[in-house]
Amino acid sequence: MTHITRILPIVSVLSAIFVSCSNKEVISPENASLKNNLTDMRSSILNSDGSSAKLLQGFNKMGFQFSENCLDGGDFVQPKSIEKSIVDFSDNLKENDFRKVLNIGVSATVPVKGVDISPEVKFAREASSSKLSRTTTYSVYVRFGENKIAPKVGNAYVLKEGLSENFNANGKLRNHYNFIKKCGDEVITSQRLSAKILLTMKLNFESNKVLNDFQAKVGASVKDILTNKDKIAINTNLKYLNEDTKRQIYLNIYGFQLGGDPKKLASVLTSKVTCRLDKVEECQPLFDRLNQYASEDFVQQLNPADVNTWAIENSSTVSYEELNIVDQSGKSLNLTLTEDPAELFKLTKLKSEVSHAISKQIDNFTLANSLLNISYLADNERDGLENISHLSHTNIEMLQGFSSQCFINIADCLNNSSLKINSLVSQYDESLLEANMGELIAKIRSQNSPLPGQKERSSEDFINMSAVIEKGKYSSFYFKLKSIENNTIRNSGARFDLKCNKPWYKGFDPVLFASIHPNYEVLSDTVAMNYNDNCGGKESVYVANPKNITETDFIVEIWGRE
Numbered sequence: 001m002t003h004i005t006r007i008l009p010i011v012s013v014l015s016a017i018f019v020s021c022s023n024k025e026v027i028s029p030e031n032a033s034l035k036n037n038l039t040d041m042r043s044s045i046l047n048s049d050g051s052s053a054k055l056l057q058g059f060n061k062m063g064f065q066f067s068e069n070c071l072d073g074g075d076f077v078q079p080k081s082i083e084k085s086i087v088d089f090s091d092n093l094k095e096n097d098f099r100k101v102l103n104i105g106v107s108a109t110v111p112v113k114g115v116d117i118s119p120e121v122k123f124a125r126e127a128s129s130s131k132l133s134r135t136t137t138y139s140v141y142v143r144f145g146e147n148k149i150a151p152k153v154g155n156a157y158v159l160k161e162g163l164s165e166n167f168n169a170n171g172k173l174r175n176h177y178n179f180i181k182k183c184g185d186e187v188i189t190s191q192r193l194s195a196k197i198l199l200t201m202k203l204n205f206e207s208n209k210v211l212n213d214f215q216a217k218v219g220a221s222v223k224d225i226l227t228n229k230d231k232i233a234i235n236t237n238l239k240y241l242n243e244d245t246k247r248q249i250y251l252n253i254y255g256f257q258l259g260g261d262p263k264k265l266a267s268v269l270t271s272k273v274t275c276r277l278d279k280v281e282e283c284q285p286l287f288d289r290l291n292q293y294a295s296e297d298f299v300q301q302l303n304p305a306d307v308n309t310w311a312i313e314n315s316s317t318v319s320y321e322e323l324n325i326v327d328q329s330g331k332s333l334n335l336t337l338t339e340d341p342a343e344l345f346k347l348t349k350l351k352s353e354v355s356h357a358i359s360k361q362i363d364n365f366t367l368a369n370s371l372l373n374i375s376y377l378a379d380n381e382r383d384g385l386e387n388i389s390h391l392s393h394t395n396i397e398m399l400q401g402f403s404s405q406c407f408i409n410i411a412d413c414l415n416n417s418s419l420k421i422n423s424l425v426s427q428y429d430e431s432l433l434e435a436n437m438g439e440l441i442a443k444i445r446s447q448n449s450p451l452p453g454q455k456e457r458s459s460e461d462f463i464n465m466s467a468v469i470e471k472g473k474y475s476s477f478y479f480k481l482k483s484i485e486n487n488t489i490r491n492s493g494a495r496f497d498l499k500c501n502k503p504w505y506k507g508f509d510p511v512l513f514a515s516i517h518p519n520y521e522v523l524s525d526t527v528a529m530n531y532n533d534n535c536g537g538k539e540s541v542y543v544a545n546p547k548n549i550t551e552t553d554f555i556v557e558i559w560g561r562e
Contacts (some may be wrong), residue, residue: 055149055191056157058184059317062351063403064358070183071157071325079145079193081304086141087230091221093137093200098124101139101198102256103313120256121370127200127254131562132211132473136222137200138232140294142259142302144193144310156324156332164327171327172334176407185337185351185407186317193310195259197298199290201226203277206248208472213245226251232287234280246278253286259311260301268293338410346414350406354421358399361425365392367433376440376557378480380487384432391426398424438478438561441468445484445555446496446543461501461540463558465512469528474560478521482555493548494518496556500535501542510534512541521561 055076058067093101102120129135151157163183166175173179203222205211217240218224225235238246253273257265268289275283303309320335327333338344368388371377377385402424406413413420444462451457468474481489498512512530513522535541543556 053188053191053312053315055147055188057188058182059186059188059315060180060184060400060403061186061317062354062406063400064355064362065400067180067184068182070160070163070179071187071323072160073155073158074149074151077146077148077150078307079147079304082142082302083145084143086139088139088141089223089227090137090139091223092129092135093127095124095128098128098198101196102258121366123198123254123256125370126252127198127202127256129202131475132206132208132471133202133204134211134220134222135200135202136226137198138227138290138294139196139198140298141196142194142299143313144195144302144304144307146190147193147307148190150189151324156326159325159327159333161328167327167333170334171331173336176337176410177404179335180407181404183320186319187323188315188317190316192313192315193307194313195257195298195302195309195311197257197260197265197294198255199232199294200254201232202252202254204250204252206250207470209470210245210248211472214241214249217241217245231291233291234284234287238277238280241277243278246280247276249277251275251277251280251283253283253290255290257298260298260309264297264301265293337407343411343414346417347410350414350417351403353418354399354403357421357425358396358403361392361395361399364430364433365389365396368392371433371437374437378482378486378488381432384429388428388430388432391428395425438474438559441474441477441558441560443555443557444543445553446546447553448546448549448551450544456497456499456544457542458496458546459543459556461542462556464538464540465527465531465535466538468560469524469531472524474524474562476521476523476561477527478519478559478561479516480555480557480559481518481549482557483551484553484555486555489518489549489551489554491548491550492517494546495548496546497544498541499544500531500539502535502539509544511544524560 053066054069056071056074057069059065060067090097099120102124127135127137163179166173166179168174201222203214203226205214218237225238225241227233228235241249251274253269255265255269256262268286273283273286301309321337323335325333325335337347365388368385372382372385372389399421402421442463444459446459449458451459481494483489495515495517497514498516499509500512502509512527512534513520546554
């Protein structure tokens, strides 16, 4: 059996756990006409992308996609009451932490969502902590429990009508391709139902000096000023910060909900969701409303009698051959894909290889579309990301097609399978998928030779590095070169210098960095050291000594990464 476990990670300093007794209710299909029509609701549980994902539904493991429900019978066992609730505050979650909490990534064996997961990605990116920000995330996790199906004692699952033609007279599966294309090779036998809400308070500091002052006077955690017991609130510790420090700290509030009715949280967050810390009382009405929403409104949206109010946290599957299955006449069926143990081992390995390849393409598709929202992309960067979006989507379709065709002739499929897979997958430049693209700090137009009357200078002054260094926001800086037509220059031989414009009476302009090439990256500490050693005061910098750049005019951009 393939078990998929995705539980909200608890990075807890302050938590309260409430546990109620877990009761199970067994419902046979024959007497499932309860007042809430649980059988109908059960068959309409949806993933958050709207795709069906219900118990007894087929799943194509190799193709990483759901298929039809081809079985009847069994008892549906579902929780009768809420199994567990956890209220928690978690500090400084990174983007990867949020991605795990929200079920984003290649770790899934059974996809919880389809390809379109941009809202989760957007939240994970915006709510994560950074070099000049600190966060605390208030989470409420409610686990309803496992929604399961199991055959009745002594009984078997029954193959639905119209599918017996895929079996021979002895009940052995003979048409693997048709059956798996329609029914998959595994079936969902249990699903964990839960709901969660994430409310992130993010403090953004104008400089490293302000952050250090905050930590020295208040502490390292946002909870030290924005929580009171188990609620979002203004803490009395705020009084230890002077007004000047508070004016340089900004609060942003982000929220995300799975299960219940997420639109209601969105309506709450349409009010003021940002304020400066010296006027934090402006956010107090929102704090009060969010506390009420998390403790009352959200919980009231979750109905133990209505499985549609819960999100599918994970699904577990088993292969058809592990189940006792009969046809409409009661004849036992054999759904073994191959009798050869060595062939079965290779097939199992291939299923895993292809499903992980598809999952990776889904991740790349999602990331490319997310990066396309970034401003200041070069035209050829944008073209490259659009190409990745297109090709990764095509790769998904090609790999899923291969997974389906594989079962026409399993032995032939396994022969040189890696070569076949590689021939189907279109390659693209994954370096464009750098998630931490950073922030544009400054840019300047330069000539590819010195300006008239100049020996080395090829641009005007364009950035005061001392102001950027003092802010302390970035861990590193990197340089992009673009044409005037807004395309990146990728000539590896292109070079230029950055020089400080010192007053004439202080002598020659010193070199801050020499022979900078496209995508050159340097740590901020190195920039600070070079600037202090060579430039001194608050001199601006300029481009000098360009070499091997064919464009008459070009653009130099400086980007910062946190």
